[in-house]
Every structure is written in C-alpha cells, then in structure tokens.
Amino acid sequence: MSxxxxxxxxxxxxxxxxxxPHSPMSGTGWLRGWRLTFSGEDIxxxxxxxxxxxxxxxxxxxVLYDVPEDDxxxxxxxxxxxxxxxRKIRVRVETQEGAVLAWLYVMDAYEGGLPSARYIGVMADAAEIAGAPADYVRDLRTRNSRNVGPGNGITD
Structure with missing residues (x-):
C-alpha cells in the first residue's frame, strides 16, 4: 500500500x-517548500x-490516504x-509523527486561471473537515474564483 x-x-x-473505496484516511500533514496554485483552466x-x-x-x-494498487x-x-x-511525483510530507514519503498529482499545464467558486468551496470544506488550521481554510475560502451559472455544473 502506498x-x-x-x-x-x-x-x-x-x-x-x-x-x-478501499483507501482510508491515514492522517494529515504539510508539504513544505510547495505552494498551492491553479492551472488547466481549459480542461x-x-x-x-x-x-x-x-x-x-x-x-x-x-490529507494522507493509504491507497492499495486497485484504488x-x-x-x-x-x-x-x-x-x-x-503526473505523479513523490514528495516528503511532514506529519506530527515525522516525515513520510507520499505521492501526489501535479498538473501538466501552465500555472494560471481561476477556479470555480464551487471547487474552492469543496476544497475549503475538505480542509476544514480534515482539521486544517483556520487561517489556511480562510485563505482557501477567500481566493479569487469565478462564479459559474446554472447549467454549467458537473454531474458527478
């Protein structure tokens, strides 16, 4: 399991x-030396x-998850x-128990573009549920975003 x-x-x-469905949350941590940004507005x-x-x-x-091969x-x-x-890369994540090696996805696109307000809301809610510091959640909720009108939603 990775x-x-x-x-x-x-x-x-x-x-x-x-x-x-077979990947339980295993903790949280910080990716030091990295910045959250947005890209791939066209996709x-x-x-x-x-x-x-x-x-x-x-x-x-x-948020860290233990992920078996099928998942x-x-x-x-x-x-x-x-x-x-x-693309997937391996990174070191700082946790309260010490550093762990994990993988994550990075977008293969130029940095830039605005995320939707709904997407920002999902991210902020998720960070809050996972116990992110209040200032981190606030920073997410106040990021620039764009509103998307009815009929443009996802069907997930």
Missing part, C-alpha cells in the same frame, strides 16, 4: 470514498484545477495520468 497526499478536492472524505472543473509548484517560502496542507489505478484514470493531464 501513501497518497491529497491537497485539492480529493481531501474531501466523501469524494475519496466514491473514487477510492478543468468549471475553471482551473488545483496543483502545486515548488516555492521555498510556502507550505500546503495535505491507485482507479484514481490515476480519474486524474488523467493516461491523458498526460496530471
């Missing part, structure tokens, strides 16, 4: 149960999608690794 570090909407436990969920980029002055809150393959398909939308 450890997956979720920083976007996959932080939300209900979403992960749908996508990876995204009503707008740009979350990704991370290296930045020595930043940190990203992550990992399912999540790879969902995240578009076969289509080269995302």
């Amino acid at each position: 450890i997956y570090a979720a920083y976007g909407s996959n932080m939300h436990p209900e979403q992960m149960v749908q996508r990876c 995204g969920w009503e707008g740009a999608l979350a990704t991370v980029v290296e930045d020595p002055d930043s940190s990203v809150f992550v 990992e393959a399912r999540l790879d398909r969902w995240e578009g690794t076969e289509l080269d939308i995302n």
Whole structure:
C-alpha cells in the first residue's frame, strides 16, 4: 500500500470514498517548500484545477490516504495520468509523527486561471473537515474564483 497526499478536492472524505473505496484516511500533514496554485483552466472543473509548484517560502496542507494498487489505478484514470493531464511525483510530507514519503498529482499545464467558486468551496470544506488550521481554510475560502451559472455544473 502506498501513501497518497491529497491537497485539492480529493481531501474531501466523501469524494475519496466514491473514487477510492478501499483507501482510508491515514492522517494529515504539510508539504513544505510547495505552494498551492491553479492551472488547466481549459480542461478543468468549471475553471482551473488545483496543483502545486515548488516555492521555498510556502507550505500546503495535505490529507494522507493509504491507497492499495486497485484504488491507485482507479484514481490515476480519474486524474488523467493516461491523458498526460496530471503526473505523479513523490514528495516528503511532514506529519506530527515525522516525515513520510507520499505521492501526489501535479498538473501538466501552465500555472494560471481561476477556479470555480464551487471547487474552492469543496476544497475549503475538505480542509476544514480534515482539521486544517483556520487561517489556511480562510485563505482557501477567500481566493479569487469565478462564479459559474446554472447549467454549467458537473454531474458527478
């Protein structure tokens, strides 16, 4: 079993149960030296999608999941690794128990674009559920986003 570090909407436990039913949450931590940003507006969920980029002055809150091979393959398909939308990298995550090696997805697209307000809301709710600090959740909730009108929603 490998450890997956979720920083976007996959932080939300209900979403992960749908996508990876055999992958329990195993904790939380911080991805030090990385910054949360958005890209892929042309392929995204009503707008740009979350990704991370290296930045020595930043940190990203992550939710860790123990993911067996079958769920990992399912999540790879969902995240578009076969289509080269995302690629997987290994990173070190700081937890209260010490550093752990995990994998995560990074968008293979230029940084930029606005995410939808709904996507930001899912991410902020997920971070709050997982116990992220209040200022981190507030920063998510106050990020620039775009409103999407009726009829443009996802069917998930």
